[in-house]
Amino acid sequence: MQKISIDISKTGSFIAPGDVKKLEGDVLACEQKLHDGTGAGNDFLGWLNLPSSITATELKSIKDTAARLSANSEIVVVVGIGGSYLGARAVIDALNDSFDFLRTNRKAPVVLYAGQNIGEDYTYELLDLLKDKTFSVVVISKSGTTTEPAIAFRVLKELLEKKHDTAGVKERIVAITDESKGALRTLADREGYQTYVIPDNVGGRFSVLTPVGLLPIAVAGFDIDKLVEGARDMEKATAPGASFDENPTNIYAAVRNLLYRSGKTTEILVNYHPKLHFLAEWWKQLYGESEGKEHKGIFPAAVDFTTDLHSMGQWIQEGERNIFETVISIENPKYKVQVPNDKDDLDKLNYIAGKRVDEVNKMAELGTLVAHVDGGVPNIRISVPELNEYFLGQLIYFFEKACGISGYVLGVNPFDQPGVEAYKSNMFALLGKPGFEKETEAIRKKL
Numbered sequence: 001m002q003k004i005s006i007d008i009s010k011t012g013s014f015i016a017p018g019d020v021k022k023l024e025g026d027v028l029a030c031e032q033k034l035h036d037g038t039g040a041g042n043d044f045l046g047w048l049n050l051p052s053s054i055t056a057t058e059l060k061s062i063k064d065t066a067a068r069l070s071a072n073s074e075i076v077v078v079v080g081i082g083g084s085y086l087g088a089r090a091v092i093d094a095l096n097d098s099f100d101f102l103r104t105n106r107k108a109p110v111v112l113y114a115g116q117n118i119g120e121d122y123t124y125e126l127l128d129l130l131k132d133k134t135f136s137v138v139v140i141s142k143s144g145t146t147t148e149p150a151i152a153f154r155v156l157k158e159l160l161e162k163k164h165d166t167a168g169v170k171e172r173i174v175a176i177t178d179e180s181k182g183a184l185r186t187l188a189d190r191e192g193y194q195t196y197v198i199p200d201n202v203g204g205r206f207s208v209l210t211p212v213g214l215l216p217i218a219v220a221g222f223d224i225d226k227l228v229e230g231a232r233d234m235e236k237a238t239a240p241g242a243s244f245d246e247n248p249t250n251i252y253a254a255v256r257n258l259l260y261r262s263g264k265t266t267e268i269l270v271n272y273h274p275k276l277h278f279l280a281e282w283w284k285q286l287y288g289e290s291e292g293k294e295h296k297g298i299f300p301a302a303v304d305f306t307t308d309l310h311s312m313g314q315w316i317q318e319g320e321r322n323i324f325e326t327v328i329s330i331e332n333p334k335y336k337v338q339v340p341n342d343k344d345d346l347d348k349l350n351y352i353a354g355k356r357v358d359e360v361n362k363m364a365e366l367g368t369l370v371a372h373v374d375g376g377v378p379n380i381r382i383s384v385p386e387l388n389e390y391f392l393g394q395l396i397y398f399f400e401k402a403c404g405i406s407g408y409v410l411g412v413n414p415f416d417q418p419g420v421e422a423y424k425s426n427m428f429a430l431l432g433k434p435g436f437e438k439e440t441e442a443i444r445k446k447l
């Protein structure tokens, strides 16, 4: 099996020799805790065996639903936020043609997103666009009560109701939510929407390999069997018993914790492939929500290179030395474009004429690696043979498993998110939600 690989050789001068080996016992104990279900948050470990437990029948049902939605929609709007949004967008953006939305020969509907913000103009513009289009909605909320997607779903449902009769609306809505509780479950059951379940033991940010991610990805026309196959192969490759040195999840968890302990408190996920922007957003949520607790945790940041070398490059090269980089390097691009020769050579680029654009990109990557390491920034490199469903599946499972282990090594519960409630209760109080009267008074005094 060809797989993604990790190179930590450019962290060597920042970590004392032998330190990775010294942490091996701790990391293996944390991995064991994850598999035994004896660590904190052990009621949220359903993601660990998702790739090997999802059945062909479940995958077929998702593909059939995707085909049904695609048949009657120019646009499918995926409504969700956080873990109910980022995984699908990460994969779809990574695989989509960059100019997909302008292509006229599309084989799949355009996937748009709503409920991931509360921007009024965004909402207006989306509704304005949809009023003259055929569209369906996939609404995703585990709790079924999250404000952002609930508002978006209300307005989209209202628009569907203006355009179709009851049966037509029902045909165009799929809800992905809790098996038995929450407002969305109640509504879906009452209206007879088709539904998929987010398992109780899978938290939002670990849910991309459930219908939460798989349905939108299938709607966008991508091969979810291959995605799951990649994840399954990574599940096997990182199963307990794999040699520590050859298990990329353990190595990543060990090295990032060692760097953190040496004062490198920010990790920057770097890509040289613009399609990976949302993969980094997904990764930021995964690590940020899992590790940022009890006043501990590596701050997860991300940049798109070479674009951001012209903005954040200065800071990374010479700013405060509390950062390390994890680079996702795609070995082979899908297409071929060469730099043309030019008879006038005014831009003095003829010395690279005939080279692939990707070769220039790779030299930028290597040049940056050396410059940043020389400048005091340790570098972890994750090589991905190609940007396709199979390797994205591997990458997703790799990051999820490493996150669980890393959180335990850090000493936190990686599977809860108590800190995200604070803003919500303040917002409810300010909006005058019944039951929040006492908080309203208290918060107004602070403003």
Ligand code: PA5
Binding pocket: 081, 082, 083, 084, 140, 141, 142, 143, 144, 145, 146, 149, 203, 204, 205, 206, 289, 417
């Ligand atoms: O990872 C998480 O748990 C969160 O990001 C949730 O996914 C996000 O808040 C959305 O929650 P829900 O699916 O309940 O609407």
